[in-house]
Amino acid sequence: MSNGTDVERDRMLRSEIIESQKTQADFLKWKLIAVAAIASISLGLAHSPAVGGTKLLLCLVPLICAYVDLTSLHIMIRIMTIGIYLKESGDAYEKFVFAVRNTTGASPYVFEPIALHGSSIAFNAIIIALGFTLPVGDGNWPSSYLTAYIVTGALGIVTTVFFWTWYTSRVKEIIRVAKERRKDATTQESSR
Numbered sequence: 048m049s050n051g052t053d054v055e056r057d058r059m060l061r062s063e064i065i066e067s068q069k070t071q072a073d074f075l076k077w078k079l080i081a082v083a084a085i086a087s088i089s090l091g092l093a094h095s096p097a098v099g100g101t102k103l104l105l106c107l108v109p110l111i112c113a114y115v116d117l118t119s120l121h122i123m124i125r126i127m128t129i130g131i132y133l134k135e136s137g138d139a140y141e142k143f144v145f146a147v148r149n150t151t152g153a154s155p156y157v158f159e160p161i162a163l164h165g166s167s168i169a170f171n172a173i174i175i176a177l178g179f180t181l182p183v184g185d186g187n188w189p190s191s192y193l194t195a196y197i198v199t200g201a202l203g204i205v206t207t208v209f210f211w212t213w214y215t216s217r218v219k220e221i222i223r224v225a226k227e228r229r230k231d232a233t234t235q236e237s238s239r
Contacts, residue, residue: 053136057133057136057138060129060132060133061133063125063129064126064129064130067122067125067126068126070122071119071122071123071126071159074115074118074119074122075115075119075162075163075166077115078111078112078115078166079166081111081115082108082111082112082170085104085105085107085108085111086105086108088101088104089101089102089103089104089105090102090105102188102192103192103195105174105177105196106174106195106196106199108170108171108174108199108200108203109170109171109174109199109200109202109203109206110199110203112166112167112170112171112203112206112207113167113203113206113207113210115163115167116163116164116167116206116207116210117210119163120163120210120211120213120214123159123160123214124214124217124218124221127218127221128221130144130145131145131221131222131225132225134225135225135228135229160211164207164210164211167203167204167207168204168207170203171199171200171201171203171204171207172200172204173200174196174197174199174200174203175196175197175200175201175204177193177196178193178194178195178196178197178200179193179197181193181196
């Protein structure tokens with residue numbers, strides 16, 4: 048492959064990272080909008096007529112969070128994979144980012160995962176809190192609904208933690224494979 052082709056490929060990969068980051072930001076925005084809309088309908092803040100079971104819509108919040116988190120983690124893995132590839136291809140910027148990560152022990156882009164997972168944990172914790180604090184009885188919330196809030200909120204938190212653990216294990220595996228490939232390539236070069 049010629050140097051011009053390598054430069055063009057790297058430019059295209061860098062563009063894919065940028066587009067993926069834009070998509071990620073859109074997902075986070077829609078997560079907030081969807082949770083706010085569901086909560087306002089469920090809690091009666093949207094002044095919609097009372098429809099049986101509307102209050103149960105709040106149980107969808109953990110599902111929305113899980114969907115957005117999983118999709119966002121897929122995008123983050125794509126970004127990490129491209130970044131690792133560019134680093135292994137000699138990209139100075141990616142080498143710098145990974146050097147910072149290795150030196151500090153943390154990603155310089157730590158706030159995105161905090162926003163992603165922190166919002167899910169916060170939303171799910173609010174659902175659990177509502178399950179314990181909303182009034183029970185006639186004209187209020189049935190106790191079975193409040194139990195559903197507590198259960199779905201707890202499952203949402205467990206899902207968020209599971210997704211994050213799964214994501215970090217996948218990234219570690221991608222880094223391990225990249226190091227192995229680099230080691231194999233170095234061994235082949237030295238044997239020639």
